[in-house]
Amino acid sequence: PYKRSKLRGRINPSLLELKYLSSLDLSNNNFSSIQIPKFFGLLESLTYLNLSRARFQGAIPHNLGNLSNLQYLDLGGNDLKSKSLQWVALKLPSLLELHLTDCGLEDDPSSISVNSSKSLVVLDLSWNSLSSVPRWILSLHGLVSIDLGFNSLKGPIPYYFGNFSFLEVLDLSGNHLNSSVPNSLYSLKHLRYLDLSINEIEQDISEILQSLSSCCLGSLESLNMKDNQLSGHLTDQLGQFKNLAYLSLAQNKISGPIPLSIGELSSLKLFDVSENQLSGTFPPSLGQLSNLETLRFGHNLLEGVVLETHFSNLTRLTTLKASQNMLRFESNSSWIPPFQCQTIELGQWHLGPKFPHWLKFQKNLSILDISNAGISDSVPTWFLNLSPQFKYVNLSYNQLAGGISYLNVRDSVDLSSNRFTGPLPRVFPTLQFLILSNNLFSGSLFELVCHSSSRERMEVLFIDKNLLTGEIPDCWNQLERLTFLNLGNNNLTGKIPPSLGRTGLDWLNLRNNSMFGELPSTLQNLTNLSILDLSENHFSGNIPTWIGDKLSTLMILSLRSNNFDGQIPHKICDLQYLQNLDLSRNNILGAIPKCFSNLSAMAHRSYDNNYSYDWGGTTTLIYLSALLVLKGREDEYSSILGLVTSMDLSANSLTGEIPKEIGILVELRSLNLSGNLLTGNIPNEIGNMELMESLDLSMNQLNGEIPPSLSNLNFLNHFNVSYNNLTGQIPTSTQLQSFENFSYMGNYLCGPPLTKNCSTKGLPTDVANNGSSSEGSKVNWLYVSIVLGFIMGFWGVVAPLFFIRSWRHAYYRKLDNVGRKLYVYWAT
Known part of the structure; x- marks a missing residue:
């Protein structure tokens, strides 16, 4: 319905009859292959013009510069590829905000030759192809917000950003900037939002925090430096940023403990230090952050015991991602968490041996990972009967046992490497990923493959290393989206069904079964294999x-x-x-x-x-x-x-x-x-x-x-x-x-x-x-000696028995006596 409601075709110049039109929004439409109409430059009363994501093409008409009252202009998401943009920013005297995100813009070779605009405060050039900062930006002294994220900027961060004395928002994320943060940035006394994530900045995090504290200790609300090359330790200085609400330092090389002063960041809503080299314990002071909504510290080296008190005041927590640490959670069986999370990822924590009962009280839970958590139990009935709120469940690498009749999960399930038994479970109609590898599931594939209502959505099906028997059913026609199929290491028999070649498989594994016959010619249709x-x-x-x-x-x-x-x-x-x-x-x-x-x-x-x-x-x-x-x-x-x-x-x-x-x-x-x-x-x-x-x-x-x-x-x-x-x-x-x-x-x-x-x-x-070869002669003499030894030994025993009757009778009596003893022994 949304796509059908999009406007398309030619824009009628009758819009000019609306002489007092002050706001025009044509965003999110489909004016494919036409240019922005030149007559827009005649709408003199316009103060707001939004043409974003409307699929306009070609150059920006210069007569838009006649809109002397325009304060807001958004041309983002159109394929404009304009050679020069300085007139857009500098010729519109009343313009406050200019958004040109994702317009296919490339470097501007022109130089500044006009007077600067004192009005522009917000400039968004993100998601373009700029390899350097356009020089005309330098004359826009009144800028409060600059967004150059996800371009192709290279080299050190330009020092001249420190000259924008009113700057509150600076986003240089998703580029190739390296070296360290220039000292000029630390003169921005009004800085509230700094995003330098996804770059190649190499610096000690303690130096950055020390410098930021000298300029914007009271103003900084958001700091994002994830996915860089930061090193060093987090220091207690972190606790001084009282207004800091968002802090992301993920995917760096920061080591040492999380400082106890983290508990002093009373405004903190997001804390993400995942994928670093942090060590030590999970600080109890984190439990004091009553405004915290998102907590991510997975993939580190934290160890020790986590108690209920670590979460005592986290009443607003909705996302807890802490997998891949060496932590042990000890809670009372009657504990009711103070939070209602949508996402909980505690893979590789020690939560067992009992299945965590406190999960019963998480009514909004959508994503759950408690894999490799030392749980040796059966899956409780209340967990299996939860409403279909789950999108993703990972219970792999535990010692969970028993049968599973039905999986009430919408998108993805991983039950691999447990001890589940019985027939394969029925699944939710929208399920896309089903991983049941390395269990004790038995029986036939027929119900799951032929009668499952999820066949049209299924993309990944792994049931390898189980006890499945029978033939692979010939009803794969409906699984057109199936990309990965692993049925290896079972007891399947029969031939490969022809309908398997009518899927969209990238990966097919049937190894170590008892299947036979020639390969069906329909497999040649799997051209993406x-x-x-x-x-x-x-x-x-x-x-x-x-x-x-x-x-x-x-x-x-x-x-x-x-x-x-x-x-x-x-x-x-x-x-x-x-x-x-x-x-x-x-x-x-x-x-x-x-x-x-x-x-x-x-x-x-x-x-x-x-x-x-x-x-x-x-x-x-x-x-x-x-x-x-x-x-x-x-x-x-x-x-x-x-x-x-x-x-x-x-x-x-x-x-x-x-x-x-x-x-x-x-x-x-x-x-x-x-x-x-x-x-x-x-x-x-x-x-x-x-x-x-x-x-x-x-x-x-x-x-x-x-x-x-x-x-x-x-x-x-x-x-x-x-x-x-x-x-x-x-x-x-x-x-x-x-x-x-x-x-x-x-x-x-x-x-x-x-x-x-x-x-x-x-x-x-x-x-x-x-x-x-002398060795060859030795081998020959060896053969000779073996033959001679056999002859002598054989005739030395057999000849007397053959020629001397008394020896022969004694020998047979002895054999008869031994035979009778053996018979009595085995009979009793």
Whole structure:
């Protein structure tokens, strides 16, 4: 309805008939692709003109400068891209406020050539593309408010802001300003609001507070310096800013304790020091801040016990975000909090072992995180029966047990890593994120997937590491928004349902189930797929060519431990974003494709690959994970997944030589070609892969020498070429000599780390002598001695039994006696 009510089309000049029109507001409309009408400059009585977010385009008409009575002008949110703006500010003699936010403005090359305007008091140029402060601003001596937030300003904060002696509001947030706060800013005696957040300012916070106390101790109401490079400690001087209502120092490097003087800030409404390095205890004086509405100190190093008295006077508190500390909350079971919060995040606090009963009295609660809180209990009925006020609930990483029949949460639920049992719960119709990983849920997927009323909204569904059984139902057509699906590590059987290919999946994980059959061709419709993990099942048939042809955004492809056969399709080489390829433990034949050199994500460094996802509108991120086999062991990678590149083709029946073109993949960290039928020499070009950490070529039929170029692999910490036909001296390098003998066994190699010395020809000395190995002769004599020992031992016992009748009868009587004893023993 709102969109339909927007005005559009041409603006009629009949507006000029309204000769006494003093206020005109056309904001939030859709006058797409037309310029601001020039006749607006003839509305001489206008004092207020608001054209913001009306989708005007083009230059600002200069005849707006004729509006001599105009006091308020807002052109924000239009694509104006004007080359010069100084006339707007300087030619309107009565103008008090000028708002040009988000207009696509760029640097103004013109110089000031007109008299300054003494009237302008509010200037808003935020959310533009200015890389420097427009020089014409310097003549606006009467400015009270300057907003240059979210531009592209670089370098130190300009000193001349200190010349605006009437300045009360200064917003330079969201730029690239560095160095320290200039001393000139501390001459602004009327400063009430200072926002320098999201910059690169490096300074000790105690110095800033000390300097601000000398200029605006009584006037400062809001200080925002979050997301900078501030360091040092908060001092007791903080308590002197009696009028301070908003203080945000989050996302810095501030250390030490929160000072006790924080309790003296009686006007404080918001206090945010989250994501720093603060230590010590949670000061009881915070409980004295009766005006406090928002308290955020999560992701620090605070420790100790928190009591009910810490919250005694926080009657207006609506937001409490304090996760990721080492605090223990000890409250009486009958405690009723003095506040009514909308958001409570206490993840990693110790709240257990009982489920926090005081939550029952939070009637406005919308967001709750009590993950990893040491709770060993069942979820109480009153919690499950709460009205659908919850948007986000995170109870993960506790020891919660029992069944969950219904989840009354609107947007996001995380119950992972608990001990919940029984069938999967019914969910609220609007639910978007459902995480049930690592529990004991059992039964079928049918009710949740096929009959759930939330199907049209669901975006994330994780039910991995449970006890689900049966087939995956074929009713995914309605889940068009589904982006991430993880059903790995269950007991699911059957084939992949074709309707799964009619979703919008970016990530599909079905690993470690008992599924079988060929891959349905409908999966080629998942053109946004980044991760496909079908490992450890019983899928069969050829690897489809459409994987390389249609799934062009794949970053991780794992078909490990299945029954795939045939050859590796050359279309795989077209996957430009592929970072991890695992086709190991199948029945794949043929040669390694030379075109693997086209896998550019393994050849060129990329910083763009992001495996995280915003979690339900909170500050939490979902890190997508993948199980990779690197360095000879299987590990799960999540937050650093984007840094890992690997190729595993081991335990197949690949033949031919290792293509030298594989050396182009210089970003590869792990290469495993072991357990195949590969022949020929190890390519010298592998030595170009200098970032390689793990290289396994064992159990093939490779011959020749280990190329000297492998000594360039300085990061190598897992290396295995055992059980081939390699000869010669092991190249000398720091890494190659650091591995154990088993990395080289089953070859004809010599030199360190092996004890076998090399001849002058680079061959083992026992091979060099007469062209035969003394070790080989020892092995032959060993066989001879075994055969002789067997013959002598066998006939030494059997011959007397065969030729001497009394020995033979005694032997059989003894066996019969032992047999009867054993029978009696087992019978009783």
